[in-house]
Amino acid sequence: MADRVLELLRQRPGLAQQAAFPFDFDLGRAEHGEDVLLASGAALEPVAGDDTGGTFFVCAGGPVLYASSEGEAGLLGDTVSDALEIVVGLPAWRDLVHPAAGPALARELEDDMRSSYAPDLDDRRKRLRAELGLPERSCAELLARLHTALSRTDPDHVLLNAHELSAYELLGTLPRTPLWDVVLAPGRAALGRLRSGGTDARDSVATDPVLRAGVLRAAQYDRRETDLPLLRFLLRCETAAADGELFRERWLAAVLVGLHGREEDVPLIREARGGALRDEEAAKPAAWAAAEDAAHHGQDPATEDEFIWTGLARRQGRTELARAALIRMLDDTGPDAKRLTSLAREFEALGDHAQAARSQRNVVALQDTAWDRAVTGSVLARLERRTGDLNAAWRTLGRVRTAIGLDGPVSRPGDRQLALDLGPASEPPAPDACAAQWHRRGLGRVITEQHLELVLAAIEAGRPELAREAMSHGKVLLRTIDKQFRRSLGELPAQAKWAVAALPNDAGPAQAGTG
Structure with a gap:
């Protein structure tokens, strides 16, 4: 449903002009300087702009x-009405996005506006509020609403540059709840119930590995001597x-459990660690646990590996x-x-193959050997294919073949160059000793698999030329790699061959790199 206030502005040009000056919400400036999108994939519509080049977007849902x-980007409200309350009530709002900004500064900035170019600011504001049906709120209340809205920008409204996929920085320097604090909340609540002796809590934790992970982390940062029976229970579950x-x-x-130093817990600890507990460590479990704790755990969640918290958020x-945390x-x-x-692995686990490919391109660019360029390039090709960018996947596979010294056509001179270095296409460098044995190693299977998967993806996308070209290389690869690797591909080679064989015979000249 269209926003009432926005529709009113669109239907009444005179009213829209009042919003444009002096409140700088100009429907005629609804074009952003670059292509952008929301990281979540939700719809995004530019509806107005200001004289600094900024843009107001309406996201899906309002x-x-x-x-x-x-x-920089920040959320202003849940509706256009909410946003306009701030824009009209705090016309200098862009200078008030920091935590130290208060009513005194807001009044000072408005006085500057009155003396510089809008002496009738108060009258204009009163008329516009009346026409739009906006309530009159105090400066302090509007500042609180502005800061609350800005603090809710992440995670649902992360704005990306559509080409680079990098995120806009958060508008303002307001304090925001750290990720670990958010994802620990369910575990802390469940830990409290467990400490109270609730049977239902034990059952839910025993059957929910994600909740149990949060409980363990909560217990890690809130340690109590009375928790030993509870920790034993958690260890048995794990x-x-x-x-x-x-x-x-x-x-x-x-x-x-080991930090409590009880000898009777040593068998349980040894079993949990798959026997990885030496006799001298078992003799002093508290000392062993203290050393492990200092090296790998600790009591401050802010010092933990960030991937612990992004992984827990994903599992929750x-x-x-x-996604928001990983992008930043x-x-x-x-x-x-x-x-x-x-990062590439976490994005892939999250299902965000575009950001995973973005990460992996940087990985490929950092490799020094032909073997490593081929290995990391094969991963990149898979990710690019899964994003639907078959041209990019094809170019990457060409550079993978170049890295291992396998002759064959690669990207044509007119193709857009990929942002990585897998070796020049015109004069392939000699592969290193390790890369020269690619066909006798698992890498040969991976490269072959990626070519065959690209065949199937190209046919599904209506790209017969690309499918045939990829299959021609796939056949060479199948003849080259060891038999054990061919067998491990299962039905994939047959599926790709039959899919190509079923293509119409009236296709024109091969143009694998275009689309």
């Missing part, structure tokens, strides 16, 4: 997001769990919370291949 021309993702929690539970089903982590990450690889 919330209004403001994006500045300097790469030991019985089959989910490999919970292995980290199992070791944490073992440490928390808080997709946008995890990626934006702040420099040339750190290990961290970038972890």
Whole structure:
């Protein structure tokens, strides 16, 4: 449903002009300087702009997001009416987005407006409020509403540059609840119920590995001598769990039990750790646990690996919370291949293949050897294919073949160059000794699989030329890799071959790199 106030402004040009001056909500400026999108994929519509180049967007469901021309964005309200209450009531609102901004500053900025270009500011505001049906609120209340709205920008309204996929910075420097505090809340509540002796709480924790992970983390940061029976219960649950993702929690539970230093707990700790407890460690479980705690755990959630919290958010089903945190982590990450690889994996686990590919491109660009360029490039090709960018996946596979010294056509000179270095297409460098053995290693299987998967994706996308070209390379790869790797591909080679064979025979010249 269209917003009532927005429709009123669109239907009455004179009223729209009052909003444009002096309140700088101009329907005639509803064009942003660059293509943008919401990280969540929700709809986004530009509806107005201001004289600084900023844009007001209406998001799906009605919330209004403001994006500045300097790469900052913030939520202004849940409706256009809410946003206009702030814009009209605080016409200098852009200078009031910081926590120290108060009514005195707001009044001072308005006095400057009156003396500079809007002597009738108060009359104009009164008329516009009356015409739009906006309530009159105090300056202090409007500031509180502004700051509350801005603090809710993440995670649902993260604005991205559509080409680079980097996020706009948060508007203002308001304090925001850290991710760990948000994802620990269910675990803290459940821990409180467990400490109260609730049977229902034990049953729910025993059967819910995600909730149990939160309880263990909550117990890690709020340690009590009386928790030992509870920690034993949690450790037994973790030991019985089959989910490999919970292995980290199992070791944490073992440490928390070990910190109590009871010899009778050593068998339980040893079992939880798969026997990885030496005799000297078992003789002094408290000392062993203290050393492990100092090295890997601790009592301050703010010092933990950020991936613990993004992973827990993902497992809790808080997709946008995890996505927002990961995107901002990626934006702040420099040339750190290990961290970038972890980010790519987390994005892929989240189902965000576009951001995963963005991370992986940076990983590929940091590789020094042909082998590593081929390995990381194969991962990138898979991610690009899953985003639906078959051209990018095809170019990447061409550079992977170049890295391993496998002759074959790659991107044509007119193709847009990929933002990574897998070796020049015109003069392929000699592969290193490791890369030269690609066909006898698992890498050969991976490269072949990616070509065959691209064949099927191209056919599904109506790209027969690309499918045939990828299949021609796939056949060469199938003849080259060891038999054990061909067998491990299962039915995929046959599926790709039959799919290509079923294509019409009237296709024109191959144009694999276009689309």
